[in-house]
Amino acid sequence: MSLSHRDARHEALAELSCFRGEFYSCLTARSDALFELADAVLCGDGPVRSLAELSLVGESRRGHGGLYAAVARGGVDTARMRRALAGVPLPRAADGRLVLAVDVTCWLRPDAHTSPERILCHTYGRGKDQHIPVPGWPYSIVCALEPGRSSWTAPLDALRLSPGDDTATVTARQLRELIDRLITAGQWHDGDRDILVIADAGYDAPRLAHLLRDLPVQVLARMRSDRVLRRAAPARQPGTMGRPPRHGGEFVFGQDHTWGTPDVTTVTDTRLYGTATARSWDRLHPKLTHRSSWATDDGTLPIIEGTVIRLDIDHLPSGATPKPVWLWWSGTDATPADTDRLWQAYLRRFDIEHTFRLFKQTLGWTSPKIRTPEAADRWTWLILAAYTQLRLARPLAADLRRPWEKPAPPERLTPARVRRDFRHIRPKTTCPASAPKPSRPGPGRPPGRKNTRPTPRHDVHTVRKTDTAKPKTKKSTTPRPRRTG
Structure with a gap:
């Protein structure tokens, strides 16, 4: 191993250890259980299916009851977590500018009748133009994009949309606060190229540009x-009367x-x-x-x-x-x-879909059956912290490929491949969580006694139409162009 390569690995390990220490400092209640829960997500052998199965991972020393209690009643300092994510090294485009992609992904909860603040989320059906509204919690996530074809992004912020929120206003406020944190962290200085924000057709681009x-x-x-x-x-021609167009x-x-x-x-x-x-x-x-x-x-x-x-x-x-x-x-x-630079940068926006798929299918973001939106927010921040650790561990990971997979150089390893080797990287980093203390489970409800305080049920938030609304008409096959903004 050359000296420069050894120095690069040492620097990457120091950066990863620094972030893990800062991540632990962001946990304000049940910090040890939450920290080991994130390690269990990173060190599991396969996709995360439930919180109870994470208690069987060797890196998690708590029982399944302690993990559920940590998610339900733990504490995360989100302001400090956002500053920590903005301070890690970020990818940049070929011209040196930061490229941010913003999109909304949904945590679908169609049968969670006791979960409040659910909204009808837009989903795609199997047929053409079949859009099915499903109740869930939508999250607006902002990621920094890498140049070239890649399945990596750098998640920087996550914000759950509450009932009645205007997506454009909330996204503009989210981006404004994120850019302020990036400037404070030294990611942008006077004289640098402007930050490029990329969005899909669901956002009103002129309004977003006007607000920012x-x-x-x-x-x-x-x-x-x-x-x-x-x-x-x-x-205006000389001598023309009337108001100027x-x-x-x-x-x-x-x-x-x-x-x-x-x-x-x-x-x-x-x-x-x-x-x-x-x-x-x-x-x-x-x-x-x-x-x-x-x-x-x-x-x-x-x-x-x-x-x-x-x-x-x-x-x-x-x-x-x-x-x-x-x-x-x-x-x-x-x-x-x-x-050429702009349309190629827009194609890189689809890399955020790879991140969403990894969150849901591998890291198990939407797998736990969590009741309250506050617990969902805590679990979301744990997933973002876990993914950031995977990104910082890229220079340290070995290619533990399956027999049917092709070899890949270290710089081309996917997040799933880096996760396979994180169990061997973790002992070399900072592990501030303390050992669990012995305890006994509570007595629970006495046998034969019914639950006298049932959990309240909540309706899904929908936009109510007034009585003076026009009756529905058949959708035209040749819609008129939209002439107003």
Whole structure:
């Protein structure tokens, strides 16, 4: 082993030990049980199925009752945990900027009638355009993305959406607080490139850019194919009477005769998608309506200009017919290099789906049958801390591959492969949890006595419609374009 490689391993081990010590300090109640519970998640032989099975992992020295009690009545200093996640080394794009992806994933709880604050979550059915609402707890998660194809991300924050929350407002507040923590932690300095925030079509990109306009942030998001934007208002001719126009001509996504000549056109040959053609049009904005979320102090509606990018590819790896992708970027005057960088950065947004799948299928984020949303929040922070330890252990892990798996270099190990070797890495790091004290279980309810205090049941939060609402009409097969923001 070379000296530089040995120094790199020593530095990675020190970074991992530092984070484990800080993670333990964030646990304010039942800290030993919660810390060993996270170690059990990392050192298990297979996917996590339940909290009771984690008590059988050798790294967890508590019984199953103690683990459930730790999740139900433990304590996590979330503010300190958020600062700890913002202080670890983060991946950066090729140009050195931070790229953040934000998305909502749901912890589905359809049969948990005694769990409060459940919301109807949007899920996809097996058929085309079959969207099934299922009760659950939606979480808004922000991750830092790595450059290139990878299944790794760096989760930085998780926030459960409460009933009645506006997703755009909550996400803007979440991003604002996260960026403040990143600046405080030294992840961004004056003179650095703006942080790029990437979102999917479920977010209102112009509104998100408007709410974050005072921060060093650029917003890139996909737009629906039925949107209509406006060009800049034409120059006012001398002698023209009347109020000056605020909007120019329409740019209808579904009508190519309204597009005009693109400002930038790039053609790139890719391995997965064939020829990728990107065209961009500068200084397009949505026509806003009079809503309280848009109106400024003087009552006027802002003009939020940005760049629209249309991406066309030859084919998809699955063989399905590709559809054009429309993107909106909060910046203007995009160069050909900016256009290529933006659509390639958007494709990296799908790496967050790998993280969600690992949370649910391997680390068992949604496996425990937890009753209260507060306990769900504690378990969520434990999963984020466990994943961060996997990411910091990447330079230390050996490739314990299955006989049917291909060898992978250390820098290409997936999170699941790093988890296989974490049991051998853990003894070399800081383990601040103390040994459990002997105790006896409580007497419980006497035999034959009924439960006189049943758990209250809670309804699923739904948006109530007024009596004056219009009756439902059959959905049109040719919907009209959306001409307002």
